[in-house]
Amino acid sequence: MAHYLVNRIAQSVVLLLLVSAIGFVVLHLAPGGPLAQFALIPGMSQADIARIAAQMGLDRPLPIQYWEWFSRLLTGDWGHSYRDSQPVLAIITSHLPATLELMVSALLIAVVLGMWVGVMGAVRRYSVFDTLATVGAMIALSIPTFWFGLIVIYIFSLKLPWLPAGSRYTPGNGSFLDYAHHLIGPALVLALVEVAIWSRYMRASMLDAISQDYIRTARAKGLPSRVVLVQHALRNALLPMITLAGLELPTLLGGALVTETVFTWPGMGRLFLDSLSYRDYPVVMGLLMFSAVMVLFANLLADICCALADPRIRLT
Amino acid sequence: MSEALESDLSFPDAVPLAAASDDVQRNRAWVRFRRHRLAMFGTAAILLLVLATIIGPWLIPFDQLHIDIRNRFAPPLVAGHIFGTDQLGRDLAARLFTAGRLSLTIGFSAMVISASFGTLIGVVAGYYGGLIGAALMRFVDAILCFPTIFLLLVLAAFIVPNVAMITLIIAATAWMEVARIVASQIATLRERDFTLAAEMLGASGSYIMFNELLRNAVGPIVVAATLNVARAILLEAYVSFLGYGVQPPAASWGNMLNDAQQYLGSAPWLAIFPGLAITLAVASFNFVGDGLRDALDARMDIG
Numbered sequence: 001m002a003h004y005l006v007n008r009i010a011q012s013v014v015l016l017l018l019v020s021a022i023g024f025v026v027l028h029l030a031p032g033g034p035l036a037q038f039a040l041i042p043g044m045s046q047a048d049i050a051r052i053a054a055q056m057g058l059d060r061p062l063p064i065q066y067w068e069w070f071s072r073l074l075t076g077d078w079g080h081s082y083r084d085s086q087p088v089l090a091i092i093t094s095h096l097p098a099t100l101e102l103m104v105s106a107l108l109i110a111v112v113l114g115m116w117v118g119v120m121g122a123v124r125r126y127s128v129f130d131t132l133a134t135v136g137a138m139i140a141l142s143i144p145t146f147w148f149g150l151i152v153i154y155i156f157s158l159k160l161p162w163l164p165a166g167s168r169y170t171p172g173n174g175s176f177l178d179y180a181h182h183l184i185g186p187a188l189v190l191a192l193v194e195v196a197i198w199s200r201y202m203r204a205s206m207l208d209a210i211s212q213d214y215i216r217t218a219r220a221k222g223l224p225s226r227v228v229l230v231q232h233a234l235r236n237a238l239l240p241m242i243t244l245a246g247l248e249l250p251t252l253l254g255g256a257l258v259t260e261t262v263f264t265w266p267g268m269g270r271l272f273l274d275s276l277s278y279r280d281y282p283v284v285m286g287l288l289m290f291s292a293v294m295v296l297f298a299n300l301l302a303d304i305c306c307a308l309a310d311p312r313i314r315l316t
Numbered sequence: 317m318s319e320a321l322e323s324d325l326s327f328p329d330a331v332p333l334a335a336a337s338d339d340v341q342r343n344r345a346w347v348r349f350r351r352h353r354l355a356m357f358g359t360a361a362i363l364l365l366v367l368a369t370i371i372g373p374w375l376i377p378f379d380q381l382h383i384d385i386r387n388r389f390a391p392p393l394v395a396g397h398i399f400g401t402d403q404l405g406r407d408l409a410a411r412l413f414t415a416g417r418l419s420l421t422i423g424f425s426a427m428v429i430s431a432s433f434g435t436l437i438g439v440v441a442g443y444y445g446g447l448i449g450a451a452l453m454r455f456v457d458a459i460l461c462f463p464t465i466f467l468l469l470v471l472a473a474f475i476v477p478n479v480a481m482i483t484l485i486i487a488a489t490a491w492m493e494v495a496r497i498v499a500s501q502i503a504t505l506r507e508r509d510f511t512l513a514a515e516m517l518g519a520s521g522s523y524i525m526f527n528e529l530l531r532n533a534v535g536p537i538v539v540a541a542t543l544n545v546a547r548a549i550l551l552e553a554y555v556s557f558l559g560y561g562v563q564p565p566a567a568s569w570g571n572m573l574n575d576a577q578q579y580l581g582s583a584p585w586l587a588i589f590p591g592l593a594i595t596l597a598v599a600s601f602n603f604v605g606d607g608l609r610d611a612l613d614a615r616m617d618i619g
Contacts, residue, residue, distance in 0.1 A: 018458035026467075029474055135354065138606065142546065142599035144553050147573060147591035150580060158581045254465035258554060262577075272466065273558065276473050288470055292461040299461075 004307055012300045019296060020073065023289045024066050030281050073289065079282040083275075088286035092268065098168055099267030103256050105187040107245070110194030115241070117195070118202025122210065122237075123229060133199060140196035145255050149189045149262035156185065166264035186263040190255050197251070201244050202237070209237040239310050246302030249295045348611040355607020358600035365597055369420060372413030380410035381565060389583045400585045402575065412589055415567035420597065422479065422568070423549035426486040430548070431541040434491035435530070438498025443506055443525045453499060456492045464489050465554055472560035482561050486551045494540045501533040535612035539605055546601035553594050569594045 058065065072078070078088040117137075121130040157165035163185045164170070169178050209215065210233050218228045257269030264270070268287060275283035349355055373380065377396065384405035392400040392408075399408035441452040459467075471485040505511065506529060514524050549569075555561035556570025564571060569590045576586035 014454060015458055015461065018454055019461050022458055022462070026470060029471075138354075138602050139595070139599050142550075142602055143595050144550060144557070144570075144573075144591065144598075146554065146557050147587070147594065150573070150577060150587050151591070154580050154584050154587070250460065250463040254463035257463070257465055258558075261558065272469070276469060276560075279473075284470060284473075288462060288466055291463050291466055295461045295463070 001307065005304065008300065008303055008307075012296060015296055016293065017070075019292045020070050020289065021066065023285065023292065024069055026288065027069075027281070027285050028062075030285075078286045078289075081275075081283050082280045083278055083283075088282050091271065091283060092286055092290050095266065095268045095271045098265060099253075099256055099260070099269065101168075101183065102186055102190060102259065102265060102267060103252055105183055106190035106194055106255075107252065109187060109191035110198045111241075111245075113191075114195040114198025115202045115238075117199040118204075119206050119234065119237075121199065121203045122206035125207065130203075133203075137196035137200050140192050143192065145189060145193060145258045146262050148192055149186070149259055152185055152189055153262070166262075168266055186259050186265055189262070190252070190259045193255055194248070194252060197248055198241075198244070202241065205240045206233060206237040209233040212236070239306060242306045242309065243302050246295075246299040249298045250291075253291050253295070345611040349607050352607035352610055354603040355611075358603030358607065361596060361600040362604065365416060365593075365600070366420065369413050369416035372416075373410055376407060376410045376413070378407035378410050380406060380414040380567065382406060382410075389579070391583075392585050399589050400583070402583070402586055403579060408586065408589060411567045411572060412569075412593060415569050415572055415590065416593060416597075418479065418562060418566060419549055419552055419569045419594070422483050422486065422552045422562075423545045423597070423601075425483045426490060426548035426552075427541055427545040429484065429487035430491040430544055431494050431537065433487065434494025434540075435498050435537055437491070438495040439502050439525050439530055441495065442499040442502025443521065443529065445503060445506075449499065449503075453496070456495050459489075460492050464551065468551060468555055469558065469560055472555050477560060477563050479562060479566070482552065482555065486548050486555075490544055490547055490551065494537065494544065497536050497540050498533060501536055502529050505529045505532050535608075539609045539612065542601055542605035542608055546598045546605065549594065549598050549601070569597075 076089055078092075080087055081091055117133050121127075121133045124130055152163075153165050156163040164182050165185075166182075168182055170182075210229075212233075215228060215233055218232045219225075223232075253268075256267065257272060259265065260267045260269035261273055268291070272284065272287045274280075275287070376398075378384075384401065386405065387394075387397070387401050388403055388405040390397050390401040390405070392398060394400065397407050397409065399412060401407055402411070437452055437456070441449040443449075468485060468489050471488065472482065475481045475485060502525075511524060511528060514528050519528070552561055552568060553570035553573070556568050557573045559571075559574055562568040562571050564575075572590040573587060576583070576590065579586055
């Protein structure tokens, strides 16, 4: 176990270095590079820019610059926004709760509904339900999230007065029910793709578990089919789902960005697009790095949880 | 998105049986593909879409850029506009077909680029293994940590948004899955006897990689490439919808939806038709990809 953990954490550190290197390269791809902010100020001469570059250490070799940038990231100094000079990390963390609220609710719907559909599909393989679920999941994966959001708003906000068309709460209200009411639309929209993904994986994992020898043994012992399916097959089929939660995080985050745009949800996705349209590169870069690091840690966490839950991994 | 299908894409046993000749293999795959109803539906829908975008604009008596202010926001089937008109009175059907040309072309070109690059990286990583292979695959892992849409939007904000550049950056964010699949395929094939035989006959590394190994990994690559078309069409729709993709007056399915958002209440058809077109195109490529996966896989009983 300790050996596995050390190995896995070492891998994550290497990955973190690579991720940050990619972030650094993207930062320097920006028009004007890290100096874009100053290049926009009127009356700024080439000599001024060169002086600032020297002050900021931008005339030094790239590996040294990278290392300084990376160590600033580690100490939490992520730079300041061009727009309001607020520290980037503080801006991001202030938008994080709204996005997490959306992601967690969508994930809950996906986990419950998707796993149910997946298990039922695997147990009654090739039944009408299974076929419909399979085709439905493939269509759900083909629907653009933003378009589905527009359709939901059109039907449930514009035609039927059931759901608010956007934002996180009604100004002046802000009760729990008000928050929940605003959450329904975006959470369902974001959940669509996730339900499809979770049902597909759950079905495959369950089918895999059912085909194992220990299931045949359990059946041969004369255990009731329900006990075999739930206590033997399902328990084992759930293990890969822990990994899936980590693996699917980029998709969920990307989906949240689009959903937030359609529903004017004040989370990281809106922040990202707003900052992009203002060419507020420090915030854009910060969000890019923040999301990648989040994904990296989620994957590490998922693998650790998986190892804790599965003795087969723990012992190797 | 098709990231979800990634794990389904592993073909541990998809190596053609030595006994069966290539022709027999191909015949069997074709029979299996034809039996796959969704895949046949997808094929028909793709052909229809391609045909419609090629000849459609000729059949409609309106030019996609013809502005007719008196007939703005005409609902479908009014004044000869089968899908209605937009905020400038332009015929939606004509725009839809012309936009389809662009969206499908971008999807297809991005697939060719990303599949070729992904295959190249995958073959090199799988064949050499060791330090080079590990370094390449860790690089792939690192890029996959970034949510695709974030990365795509950042790159799109840095470039001049013309069609070629948009195709390139979509390809730049879509080659990693192909690389992973190819690398694992090649790594398995590399251990097989026919590779050893080729080495003993004195074949060079690049000959073995691209003539011996790659030929036997074509199945999974074709499947991944097909799914990549679906993915690229979706990604184009996302960036264009968010305003960083194809720029007006050129129409793509994505940027038509960008315009449609503000008229959602009064002219919902502006949003409905382009979205249906995207869904149909993406679903069709996903269906065909799924059918190909079943058809090309030597094992019959895949999920």
